[in-house]
Amino acid sequence: MENIAGTLIGIVCGGLFILGFAGAGIFLIYRSWQSKQKAEASQSWPSTRGQVTMARVQHNVSTDSEGDRHDYYSPLVEYTYEVGGQAYTGRTIRFGFNPSFGNEAKAQAALASYPVGAQVTVYYNPNNPAEAVLERKASATNTGMILGIIFIAVSACLACPLLLALVFRAFSGTSGVAP
Incomplete structure (x- = not known):
């Protein structure tokens, strides 16, 4: 039994x-x-002008099952844009999984196109303008x-x-x- x-x-x-x-x-x-x-x-989404309001690298740490520490860095961007008189805030650079890098320099390089204060082209979903992206790729x-x-x-x-x-x-x- x-x-x-x-x-x-x-x-x-x-x-x-x-x-x-x-x-x-x-x-x-x-x-x-x-x-x-x-x-x-x-x-096929329309575009509007936006402005980068935040660009920084987030430092993350993970520990594997053997106790080894792994550092990785993620570029984060925040931008504002307006559609039909309504202001929106976006955080998506491109669709898909957020990129992470093994060193901070690579993450900073990914942010080079998006310095704070920069004017950017924002592509927004015409059916849901709150959904927007800076790069139309995944x-x-x-x-x-x-x-x-x-x-x-x-x-x-x-x-x-x-x-x-x-x-x-x-x-x-x-x-x-x-x-």
Whole structure:
């Protein structure tokens, strides 16, 4: 009986892990596809003049499972623009995943086109002027798609032994664990 309970717990935990991993893959693919769609749609969006009100590099730190520290830097931009007499604030440079760099100089270089006070062209969604972008392209969408596919493929590879264990258990009447 203990073997059956242990096997079932293993199957449930393994199944949840696999579903989570596959879900992350689906999320990455969906976000990448959505960003590409928005970038394509923005090609026909009208433009207006805007002004950069903030441009800075955000320093982020993450620690991996072995305790190693990793620094990365993200360029952040904020700009104001007006559509139909209504003022808006935007923060999107381009659609997709926010870029991060391993050193501050690269992040600063990404901000070079957007110094505070600079006049910029803002492309806005005519159906929702609060949605705007400075560059009508998407970033890192291919990377997101590839990672999503890898996550789903790994999930499928992990699911096969789990499914085989379930089938073996169902047809043999055993716990699926070798003696």
